[in-house]
Amino acid sequence: MEPAPKPFVVNNRLVLGIAVPMTLAYLSVPLAGLVDTAVIGQLGDAAFIGGIAVGAIILDVIFTTLNFLRSGTTGLVAQAFGANDRKEEQAILVRALLIALVAGLLIILFQVPVTRLGIVAMDVGPNVADATSNYLLVRIWAAPFMLANYALVGWALGVGRSFLVLALQTVLTLTNIVLSLLFVLDFGWGVTGVAAASVIAEMVAFFAFLPFLIPHVSGAQRPSLKRVFEKAGFARLIVVNRDIMIRSFSVLFAFAFFTRQGAALGAVTLAANSVLMHFFLVAGYFLDGFANAAEQLVGRAVGARFPPAFDRAVRLTVVWGFALALSLVGLYFLAGGTLVDMMTTSQDVRETARLYLPWACLTPLAGALAFQMDGVFIGATWSKEMRNMMLASLASFFVLCFVLMPPFGNHGLWAALLVFLGLRGLTLAWRLPVKRQGMETATI
Template identity: 55%
Template sequence: MHASPPDAAIRPFTVTHRGILAIAVPMTLAYLSTPLLGFADVAVIGRLGDAALIGGIALGAVVFDFLGAIFYFLRSGTTGFTAQAFGAGDRVEIQATFFRAVLIAFAGGLAVALLARPLLPLVIAAFGASPEVSAATLRYAEVRILATPFMLVGYVLLGWLLGLGRSGFALVLQTVLNGLNIVLNIAFVMGLGFGVAGTAAATALSEALVACIGLALILRSFARADRPSRMRVLDRAALIRMVAVNRDIMIRSFALLFAFAFFASRGAALGDTLLAANALLMNFFLIGAYFLDGFAAAAEQFAGRAVGARYRPAFERSVKLTLVWGYALAFGAAALLLLCGPALIDFMTVNPDVRAAARTYLIWAALTPIAGVLAFEMDGVFIGATWTADMRNMMLLSLVLFFAVWFIAGPILGAHGLWLALVVFLSARGITLFLRMRRRIAATFG
């Protein structure tokens, strides 16, 4: 993002605690409800009593979770551009951003649905599951992949609504999606006996219906006077910039996924007990991340709006307030984990060795929200401001530090060294982005 031209209008607005919470709370609820899609699939298939079918659904969910993580840049990128157009008061560009993002999402989703489907047997075979589980996974994936264009359009709808600060609408769409999925799952699997294919069809149809509903409602809300021309929507420079921002976010997401995959693989190399303990403790971190993501979403909207409005005080106050709430939540989560962690561990597993290992490393899990909160909030700020090249570069630098700490501390401290590397990785992401932000503020606001 380059500095705004000196003759651009400055559009002051106020950032308040209430405004931050009005975005963060609905988005947190929306994020927390996301895992319900996979949960509903497993719960309904589980009623059939066939372990292979349950395994097939579980592996299928992994495939689509990974696919979703790869393309989630569509949500983030759309938020930044929309928030900036909103801050600038450019109602034509708000609509143009929406149409551009929907076109990119639908085209990308269609390409995945057509090109990835023949590759599914190879991807599923790589899991090394039994023939029965692999067959069930393939049946599930072949049906659900057809809805990829609608899944990606759904990301755009969420990002566009968040860019305008309409997180309540986003929560409604997510709630409808989960409700439809549950109802259709029961109808297709328990009522009509379609099995795994029925579960996949329920999820795919839910995503398609909610995408169409969201599109229809948003298009109805558009003022005809603000409708952009086809030339404006397909403007080459705007499309290239949107693709570049999305590319940077995708690289950042790949690096993040790689770091967590490496953490899991190193834990597995240290034994099955430690692998299970680490997986259990990482669930604690991921639950905390959903709450921190809500305030990161608020940072995206307000930071992007302030950049579009060229109003530095609002930018700086949005950073301050989201950090205050983020750190309050992070320290609260850490204290809760230290106090209730042993009881939660005992509830989640009855294996005495896993319980003992999880207790040993609980302190590290409690530190992860505190170490990661600055990274979460800075991600939100940089996405909203579309400073994505910096976000990509600082992520790659932090990944190098992660490997360096593990290489040095791993052989000496074992699993403690692995957790230390993760905490350093999370901390480095936040600190490097925060330091970079100070230069970016000066360049952007003048």
């Protein structure tokens, strides 16, 4: 017998039950990076700090591009969960884990050329290059476990177990912090110790997750190998992941271009923009929680073929997202100057940052709809539209930079960024009614 979808009610408690644990999980991510930098800073060698920073940027390009293993898995699993299809939930997870294993092994196989290419691209001095190489050649061994954890988080979020994601991230962060302190300060391993701590932390988190996973994937609901390797299932996962990867890489490219354009305006402007971008990055950790709620609830509604839950999920997550964004905007306008002073001691950078501070304060509001629409489209696995709207928004960003920067300088650059963030959300919202109508027709 085919599994029967189950209608469900979306309310504020359900939204917050997903969003709050996911927000806490995301906020723990920069904590580990901050501790790593502080620990290495105790050694008194600037090259070590630079090596970790450069290595982190190179890894961000690799792993953020592969983050589709998390978001793509979430949307597909949420739909299977909504359809009450336990076998397909598990089949999707196994497929994602297999892709994670293959991708992780390929990264390890090509670690030397990837490391060299990254160092050349970053154009750093010999001491920083050596520290970066020492860091990456150890850190990159975490790739299979890190990518597998992406898939596990995607599955857990897809079935609505956000507290399990928080537990996984907490284990990962605490293990990383404790081992970094031990390996660097007690054992004297330097950047290699920080890298080794990250590798072991990813492994510990993976194996700590298994006891919670095994009961769910055992018994009569376990899918056959034939179903796991079903061509159509793999094809759908690959197509969704491909489109999300293009979208993620486009976001990275946009912010890299923003940084490059800021650098052309001088070192002080570059530093000020870097400080101000933290306002948006911190806001992103909060807004992502409600975007994750949209992913799970929208995907579940699509799987259950229940439009009322879809509409309610979209409405509530957008309302909560904008409420949070407005709160952050207010906080930034009130305390922005103090926050800038906390992030830099350079008077020139402080004064320049204050000049462009209002733009940075508005980034949460400009990006709120983009975060929520991303969550909706990921949950519904409408990845083609998300990819296309991202590319259109990116093209608009380039045009606006070249039009606005000559007369307005850095003000023009920030204005182009805010329009880019806004267009991402508006273009997806424009496509939403068409896709929603198609969902209702399929239901009927």
